[in-house]
Amino acid sequence: MGITRTLDVNEVLARQESGELKRRLRARDLVGFGVGIIIGTGIFTLAGVEAKTHAGPAVTLSFVIGAVVAGFAALCYAELASSVPTAGSAYTYAFATLGEVFAWIIGWDLLLEFALGAAVVSRGWSGYLANLLGLPQQWFGEDATVNVGAVAIIAILTVIAVLGIRESARLTNILVLVKVAVCVLIVAVGVFFIKGANLTPFIPPAQPSEGGAGVLHQPVVQAGLGLEQSVFGIGGVISAAAIVFFAYTGFEALANLGEETRNPRKDLRIGILGALGICALLYVGVSLVLTGMVPFTDIDEGAPLAAAFDSVGQHWVSALISLGAVTGLTSVMMVELVTIGRIGFAMGRDGLLPKPIGTTHPRWGTPHRMTIGGAVVIALLAAFVPITELSDMVSIGALSAMAIVAIAVPVLRRKRPDLNRPFKVPLSPVLPVVAALACFYLMLNLDVLTWIRFAVWLALGLVLYFAYGRRHSRLASKE
Numbered sequence: 463m464g465i466t467r468t469l470d471v472n473e474v475l476a477r478q479e480s481g482e483l484k485r486r487l488r489a490r491d492l493v494g495f496g497v498g499i500i501i502g503t504g505i506f507t508l509a510g511v512e513a514k515t516h517a518g519p520a521v522t523l524s525f526v527i528g529a530v531v532a533g534f535a536a537l538c539y540a541e542l543a544s545s546v547p548t549a550g551s552a553y554t555y556a557f558a559t560l561g562e563v564f565a566w567i568i569g570w571d572l573l574l575e576f577a578l579g580a581a582v583v584s585r586g587w588s589g590y591l592a593n594l595l596g597l598p599q600q601w602f603g604e605d606a607t608v609n610v611g612a613v614a615i616i617a618i619l620t621v622i623a624v625l626g627i628r629e630s631a632r633l634t635n636i637l638v639l640v641k642v643a644v645c646v647l648i649v650a651v652g653v654f655f656i657k658g659a660n661l662t663p664f665i666p667p668a669q670p671s672e673g674g675a676g677v678l679h680q681p682v683v684q685a686g687l688g689l690e691q692s693v694f695g696i697g698g699v700i701s702a703a704a705i706v707f708f709a710y711t712g713f714e715a716l717a718n719l720g721e722e723t724r725n726p727r728k729d730l731r732i733g734i735l736g737a738l739g740i741c742a743l744l745y746v747g748v749s750l751v752l753t754g755m756v757p758f759t760d761i762d763e764g765a766p767l768a769a770a771f772d773s774v775g776q777h778w779v780s781a782l783i784s785l786g787a788v789t790g791l792t793s794v795m796m797v798e799l800v801t802i803g804r805i806g807f808a809m810g811r812d813g814l815l816p817k818p819i820g821t822t823h824p825r826w827g828t829p830h831r832m833t834i835g836g837a838v839v840i841a842l843l844a845a846f847v848p849i850t851e852l853s854d855m856v857s858i859g860a861l862s863a864m865a866i867v868a869i870a871v872p873v874l875r876r877k878r879p880d881l882n883r884p885f886k887v888p889l890s891p892v893l894p895v896v897a898a899l900a901c902f903y904l905m906l907n908l909d910v911l912t913w914i915r916f917a918v919w920l921a922l923g924l925v926l927y928f929a930y931g932r933r934h935s936r937l938a939s940k941e
C-alpha cells in the first residue's frame with residue numbers, strides 16, 4: 463500500500479478509550495476556545511486596512527463572504543469531528559480517507575498554520591501592549607532586534623498549556639468574556655456615530671491600483687489571467703474577502719479537542735458552529751460601524767478602531783479597545799499552543815513524528831513534549847523575524863486544510879456508510895464540493911509570493927516524509 467495506506471476508522475475510534483488525554487471540556491469551554499482563537503488581529507486591524515485599500519465600506523460584504531465560506535467549511539468539520547473525534551483533526555481525517563502521504567502533508571500544513579499563527583499574533587500582542595502601557599519600542603515594537611514581549615507571553619502561556627486543558631480553558635474563558643464585551647461595546651456605541659454619507663457608495667468603483675504591485679504581490683488569479691491590476695469594485699471586495707478570511711481562521715482548532723471533550727458527539731459541533739456564528743455576527747457589526755464612522759479613505763491603518771472612536775471624541779471606548787485587543791490576542795495564542803500540542807501528539811502517536819512526541823505527561827495529561835517544542839520554535843521565530851506580513855501564509859494553510867476536510871466528508875460517507883454520524887452536512891456531496899471550491903477560489907486571491915512560500919513549505923514537508931515518516935510510520939511495521 464505504501465504511501466497511500468490508510469488508518470482504520472475503528473482504530474481511531476478505539477483510541478477514544480485510551481484515556482491519555484483528559485476529558486475535561488464541556489460545550490461552553492469549546493465555544494470559549496473557538497471564540498478565543500477566532501477573534502484577533504483580523505477584526506482589530508485587517509478590517510480597517512482592507513476597507514482603506516481594497517473594498518471601501520463593502521469590507522462588510524467581504525466579511526459576509528468570509529463567513530459563508532468559513533460556515534460551509536465548519537459544517538464539514540462538524541460532521542467529521544462529531545463522528546470521528548480525535549486529537550488529530552484534519553490530519554487524522556485525511557489519514558482515514560485519502561492516505562498517509564496526504565495526511566502527513568495536511569499535518570505539516572496545520573503545524574505551519576498554528577505555529578505561524580501564534581508567532582504572528584505574539585508580535586502584534588507585544589506592539590499593542592507597548593502602546594497600552596508606554597513600553598519601549600526597541601523591546602516590544604515591530605523593529606525590535608529581539609522581541610522580548612512576544613517571547614515572554616509565549617513562555618507564560620506554554621506553562622499553562624502544559625499544566626492542563628482545564629487550566630487553559632479557564633484562562634481562555636475569562637479572556638474571551640473581556641474581548642466579546644469590548645466588541646459588543648464597539649457596536650453598541652458605534653451605531654450612534656454612523657453617517658450614511660460614509661457608506662455611500664457602498665462599493666466604490668473599481669480603479670487601477672496605484673503604480674501597480676510587482677508580480678509577486680498580485681493575487682494569483684490576476685497574475686495568472688494577466689488581468690489589469692485593480693482595487694475596489696467587486697474584484698476588490700473579493701480580494702479583501704481572501705485577506706480578511708484570516709479573521710475566521712482558527713475555529714478548526716476545536717476539532718483537535720475530540721479526546722478531551724466530555725461529550726464529543728454533541729459538544730464539538732456546538733463549539734464549532736456556535737463560535738463561528740458568534741464571531742461572524744460581531745465581525746459584520748464591527749466592520750459596519752467602523753466604515754460608517756469614518757470615511758474609508760481616512761481610516762487609520764495602525765489602529766483603525768481606536769482611531770475611529772478618538773475621531774468622534776469617545777476616548778474611553780478607544781482605551782477599552784486596546785485592552786480588548788491585548789486580552790483578545792492573548793487568548794488566540796493560548797488556543798494556538800494547545801492545538802499545536804494535539805496535532806504533534808497525533809502525528810507522533812502514528813509514528814510520523816518521533817514516538818515520544820506522541821505521549822502525554824503522566825500527571826498533567828497534556829502532550830507536553832510537543833507543546834514545549836512547538837513553543838520554542840514559535841518563540842524563536844517571534845523573537846527575531848519580522849513575520850507580521852506572513853499572516854497570509856496562515857490563511858493559505860487554513861484554507862487548504864478546509865478544502866481537504868470538505869472533500870473527506872463525501873469520501874468517508876462512501877467508505878464507511880455505516881458510521882454513526884450524530885451530525886450530517888446537508889446536501890452532501892454538493893455542499894462539501896462547493897465548500898472546497900470556495901476555499902480554493904479564496905486561495906487564488908492570495909498573492910503569488912504567498913503561494914511560492916507555501917509550495918516551498920510543502921516541498922520541505924515531502925522531503926521529511928520520505929526521509930523519516932514513511933519508514934517510521936506505525937503502519938509501515940504492519941505491512
Ligand SMILES: NC(=[NH2+])NCCC[C@H](N)C(=O)O
Binds near residue numbers: 856
Ligand atoms: N491558527 C490560526 N489560524 N491562527 C490565526 C488566528 C487568527 C485570528 N482569527 C485573528 O483574526 O487574529
